[in-house]
Amino acid sequence: MAMPGIEYRSVSCDIWKEVADIVGEENLSKDLIQLASYSRDIWTRKTIEMQMGNLPAPPQLVVWPQTVDQVQRLVRFAAGKNIPIIPLGAASGVCGGTIALKGGITIDLKKMNRIRNLDRKSMLAEIEAGAVGEVLERELNHQGYTLGHFPSSIYCSSFGGWVATRGAGQLSSRYGKIEDMVSSVEVVLPNGELLRTRAVPRSSTGPSLNHIFIGSEGTLGIITAATVRLWDFPKAREFQGFMFPDLHQGLDAIRLMMQSELKPAVIRLYDPVDTYFSSKGTLEEKPKPKKLGLSGNRGLVRFARKVLPYIYSPGLPNRFLQSQAKASKMILIFEGEPEIVAMEHRQAKEICSRSGGIDLGEWPARNWWKHRYRVSYTMSKVFDLGFFVDTIEVATVWDNLENLYYSMQAAISKHALVMAHFSHAYPQGCSIYFSIAASGRSLEDRLATYDSLWKDALDACMQAGGSLSHHHGIGILKAKWMETEEGGANPLLKALKRAVDPHGIMNPGKMGI
Numbered sequence: 163m164a165m166p167g168i169e170y171r172s173v174s175c176d177i178w179k180e181v182a183d184i185v186g187e188e189n190l191s192k193d194l195i196q197l198a199s200y201s202r203d204i205w206t207r208k209t210i211e212m213q214m215g216n217l218p219a220p221p222q223l224v225v226w227p228q229t230v231d232q233v234q235r236l237v238r239f240a241a242g243k244n245i246p247i248i249p250l251g252a253a254s255g256v257c258g259g260t261i262a263l264k265g266g267i268t269i270d271l272k273k274m275n276r277i278r279n280l281d282r283k284s285m286l287a288e289i290e291a292g293a294v295g296e297v298l299e300r301e302l303n304h305q306g307y308t309l310g311h312f313p314s315s316i317y318c319s320s321f322g323g324w325v326a327t328r329g330a331g332q333l334s335s336r337y338g339k340i341e342d343m344v345s346s347v348e349v350v351l352p353n354g355e356l357l358r359t360r361a362v363p364r365s366s367t368g369p370s371l372n373h374i375f376i377g378s379e380g381t382l383g384i385i386t387a388a389t390v391r392l393w394d395f396p397k398a399r400e401f402q403g404f405m406f407p408d409l410h411q412g413l414d415a416i417r418l419m420m421q422s423e424l425k426p427a428v429i430r431l432y433d434p435v436d437t438y439f440s441s442k443g444t445l446e447e448k449p450k451p452k453k454l455g456l457s458g459n460r461g462l463v464r465f466a467r468k469v470l471p472y473i474y475s476p477g478l479p480n481r482f483l484q485s486q487a488k489a490s491k492m493i494l495i496f497e498g499e500p501e502i503v504a505m506e507h508r509q510a511k512e513i514c515s516r517s518g519g520i521d522l523g524e525w526p527a528r529n530w531w532k533h534r535y536r537v538s539y540t541m542s543k544v545f546d547l548g549f550f551v552d553t554i555e556v557a558t559v560w561d562n563l564e565n566l567y568y569s570m571q572a573a574i575s576k577h578a579l580v581m582a583h584f585s586h587a588y589p590q591g592c593s594i595y596f597s598i599a600a601s602g603r604s605l606e607d608r609l610a611t612y613d614s615l616w617k618d619a620l621d622a623c624m625q626a627g628g629s630l631s632h633h634h635g636i637g638i639l640k641a642k643w644m645e646t647e648e649g650g651a652n653p654l655l656k657a658l659k660r661a662v663d664p665h666g667i668m669n670p671g672k673m674g675i
């Protein structure tokens with residue numbers, strides 16, 4: 163069956179039969195509708211192209227293995243025939259990581275979703291890669307634990323995808339990023355062999371093999387399981403909001419909190435423009451969102467519908483918003499043992515007040531907690547209105563943070579409305595998460611704007627000494643900047659890829675290696 167806008171590469175009967183022998187006929191598909199649904203992830207560029215009537219060419223087969231042995235046999239089969247393999251968790255990636263650039267077989271791991279082992283004494287769990295985030299967290303909660311990893315995509319991303327992209331959850335300041343949680347990995351290598359590292363607290367047996375595969379985005383092997391640390395389900399949770407007269411004071415407060423060994427589960431500082439849009443009845447000094455009908459996400463959509471269709475050049479609105487909005491809102495959430503939580507909360511309040519913050523009480527943080535996943539799932543409305551939205555997440559050390567922020571803000575402002583928040587903080591530095599919205603007179607125009615925007619943004623990031631990605635990874639989107647960031651290490655990564663995957667079958671074309 164042909165479908166307009168889809169370039170279909172068929173698969174021979176022999177290949178179909180051999181793969182069916184490995185996984186069973188009910189666990190593979192070459193149905194064009196199924197294949198089309200596997201042709202892309204949530205990369206915004208591909209959403210714009212889809213609006214233009216084009217989907218990337220899909221894989222030739224989609225397979226749902228149920229065991230490690232099946233994955234090994236699939237990989238051996240593909241390696242023997244030089245067929246590309248694309249590992250897939252839930253396709254919530256935002257950088258094009260699951261696009262079958264050279265056709266081949268997409269291996270969807272969702273049927274491998276068990277918690278294999280829960281070691282209560284060591285507080286470790288061995289989990290299969292295909293477990294979907296929210297389901298996994300709920301299962302762990304029933305056992306009295308939390309994994310502490312809560313990406314905004316928790317309902318639509320997989321455990322293996324988190325490990326493969328070095329993801330971060332909303333509570334990372336307390337629980338760490340996924341790489342801080344993993345103590346061992348199980349990987350099917352591109353020749354079909356199985357590598358299992360040992361679950362140990364620490365070791366000194368050469369460079370860490372775990373860290374070769376964490377963040378490798380399917381280019382070096384298929385992660386079939388990993389062992390991660392668990393935490394007791396928190397007994398107490400406390401909420402706090404602050405408003406700072408400016409961004410600098412808010413950032414200083416975060417730095418001081420992180421450097422005095424506080425571990426807030428959530429620490430989010432909104433830049434003045436984001437504060438302008440997201441504040442609701444919290445402070446007299448704030449701009450007047452109510453008058454403009456701008457409160458919350460719905461307010462943003464209403465605002466977009468009314469005003470933005472007439473603005474294809476965002477320079478002016480950005481300048482207006484950046485000059486009007488001054489204050490920066492912070493939300494803090496502490497969780498864990500009640501006494502420690504109360505002590506951390508007290509200490510954080512003291513630091514924030516000393517840094518010029520005005521106490522907003524608990525409401526802003528409670529409100530954020532209640533709606534913490536909502537914003538991510540309302541974006542399609544904005545596309546329907548004729549805009550595109552995207553996010554750019556970078557990181558740097560404290561000494562360079564404001565430089566990176568202002569450099570990138572200036573670069574993006576030429577192309578899109580831009581706001582940012584700071585939500586993954588460390589004693590040494592912090593990430594910046596830019597949210598952008600732009601339009602164009604035609605879809606072609608939108609695509610051109612999209613490309614120039616990313617180019618200018620990442621060029622500015624590289625020039626200002628930031629890291630290309632704090633947690634979304636590289637995929638296709640950021641591949642061409644890898645060399646600039648990794649410098650001398652890039653040939654090393656390429657050599658590693660050649661050694662592990664000599665025929666280049668594992669997720670070809672990704673990460674610039």
Ligand SMILES: Cc1cc2nc3c(=O)[nH]c(=O)nc-3n(C[C@H](O)[C@H](O)[C@H](O)COP(=O)(O)OP(=O)(O)OC[C@H]3O[C@@H](n4cnc5c(N)ncnc54)[C@H](O)[C@@H]3O)c2cc1C
Pocket residue numbers: 203204248249250251252253254255256259260271291312313314315318319320321322323324325326327328329330331332378379380381383384385386538539633634635637669672
């Ligand atoms: C609404 C929304 C909110 C988001 N919020 C966050 C957030 O808060 N934090 C965050 O970190 N990210 C976030 N993301 C990005 C995305 O959810 C993460 O990158 C996530 O880790 C991807 O998981 P996945 O299972 O969907 O992976 P996929 O998109 O299926 O794959 C991502 C990459 O990893 C590879 N891969 C997947 N599984 C495996 C495996 N088992 N073995 C080897 N390679 C594999 C793929 O080939 C691909 O290159 C968000 C995305 C959306 C759409």
